[in-house]
Amino acid sequence: MxxxxxxxxxxxxxxxxxxxxxxxxxxxxxxxxxxxxxxxxxxxxxxxxxxxxxxxxxxxxxxxDPGFKLQPSKHVLFNFYTNNIDDAYQYIKDKGIPIVREIERFDDFAYFNIQDLDGNILMICDG
CATH class of the missing domain: 3.30.720 (Signal recognition particle alu RNA binding heterodimer, srp9/1)
Structure with missing residues (x-):
């Protein structure tokens, strides 16, 4: 093909x-x-x-767009990259930002999810 x-x-x-x-x-x-x-x-x-x-x-x-109705995504929209997942986690925690999924670790990759002001889910990851 x-x-x-x-x-x-x-x-x-x-x-x-x-x-x-x-x-x-x-x-x-x-x-x-x-x-x-x-x-x-x-x-x-x-x-x-x-x-x-x-x-x-x-x-x-x-x-x-007066007809627009915001429907926050309950699924990850995209991710922000970090060099240090633990430092990023503590930074988010210290800011009082809702963490909606705790750190998950794999061999060469770790991530966690947060929620923005409108309820959108974002990921922070190191891989």
């Missing part, structure tokens, strides 16, 4: 996280990632977190 060439690149360009309160979520994610936060730079309907990876993160409050 011959595979046709695709006009799509082989990378994820951006992740959208749907939120209720753009300012509150922008501050929460900025604190989580240790990013600078300026309330004046947060303008509805979207806020792009100033991450340093190729894949961007956009928070979206759907201000211009």
């Amino acid at each position: 011959k595979i046709a060439a695709s006009p799509l690149t082989k990378k994820v360009n951006n992740v959208f996280i749907h939120v209720r309160d753009l300012h509150q979520s922008a501050e929460w994610y900025s604190q989580l990632l240790g990013l600078p936060y300026s309330q004046e730079k947060v303008v509805s309907p979207v806020y792009n977190l100033p991450v340093t990876s190729e894949t961007g993160i956009t928070l979206d409050d759907h201000t211009f």
Whole structure:
């Protein structure tokens, strides 16, 4: 079977996280990632977190979409990477962020899941 060439690149360009309160979520994610936060730079309907990876993160409050109903994901949307799972776990715990799945360890990989302000599930992993 011959595979046709695709006009799509082989990378994820951006992740959208749907939120209720753009300012509150922008501050929460900025604190989580240790990013600078300026309330004046947060303008509805979207806020792009100033991450340093190729894949961007956009928070979206759907201000211009009155029919939108937020349905938080109860499944992992994506993961944040860490070099040290234990330090990351303690950091999250110290911030009072809900941990919804404790650390699970495998031979060369460990992860745990947290919940954001809107109830979305995110993973933190070291592999």
